[in-house]
Amino acid sequence: xAGVTQFPSHSVIExxxxxxxxxxPISGHDNLYWxxxxxxxxxxxxxxxxxxxxxxxxxxxxxxxxxxxxxxxYSTLKVxxxxxxxxxxxxxxxxxxxxxxxxxxxxxxxxxxVT
Amino acid sequence: AQxxxxxxxxxxxQEKEAVTLDCTYDTSDPSYGLFWYKxxxxxxxxxxxxxxxxxxQNATEGxxxxxxxxxxxSANLVISASQLGDSAMYFCAMREGSSWGKLQFGAGTQVVxxx
Numbered sequence: 517x518a519g520v521t522q523f524p525s526h527s528v529i530e531x532x533x534x535x536x537x538x539x540x541p542i543s544g545h546d547n548l549y550w551x552x553x554x555x556x557x558x559x560x561x562x563x564x565x566x567x568x569x570x571x572x573x574x575x576x577x578x579x580x581x582x583x584x585x586x587x588x589x590y591s592t593l594k595v596x597x598x599x600x601x602x603x604x605x606x607x608x609x610x611x612x613x614x615x616x617x618x619x620x621x622x623x624x625x626x627x628x629x630v631t
Numbered sequence: 632a633q634x635x636x637x638x639x640x641x642x643x644x645q646e647k648e649a650v651t652l653d654c655t656y657d658t659s660d661p662s663y664g665l666f667w668y669k670x671x672x673x674x675x676x677x678x679x680x681x682x683x684x685x686x687x688q689n690a691t692e693g694x695x696x697x698x699x700x701x702x703x704x705s706a707n708l709v710i711s712a713s714q715l716g717d718s719a720m721y722f723c724a725m726r727e728g729s730s731w732g733k734l735q736f737g738a739g740t741q742v743v744x745x746x
Contacts, residue, residue: 616683
């Protein structure tokens, strides 16, 4: 069984540009999450999809971030326009259930550098 | 308020020795799950072990065990017989029943296993 895959693994862009991150969850996992770790800080929740619906987007930092999950399969996270403080590692995770006892399975992350 | 606290930023441990990584948590929700993840230098987040708030026994998975002390709100990870491949960052995390999918992370503990 393939794990959670993220693309690209690294992205270097200039301030003001747009970047789109992609996540393919484990097949059959309805729940998909985005997290990020900014340098020196803790891993923070961004949002949670159940199928194609946004269940919780309370962690999205501002309206420069747009996440979609059309068709309830893969998801994209777009940052437009990117700012220096957006640099960090963006993780995607998926789980079968969303209850407290269901572990999240993470991808390898996308390391985003905004210069 | 910080929900997950990991007080050890870094630890050195000799090969074949056991190591305990501390984790305390804060919640008023009776239903919650505690997770440990390992992040090696390659970047992926690997799920290690889970403990549920209603579980009577401490969780074990191979060389990993979780010392769950509910009254103290602690969930320490014990790695027995450390191996060089155990060198990584270790994160403690919690999901609360009331907050759906949100997984909250501690700051992490960097473990270095020496020969």
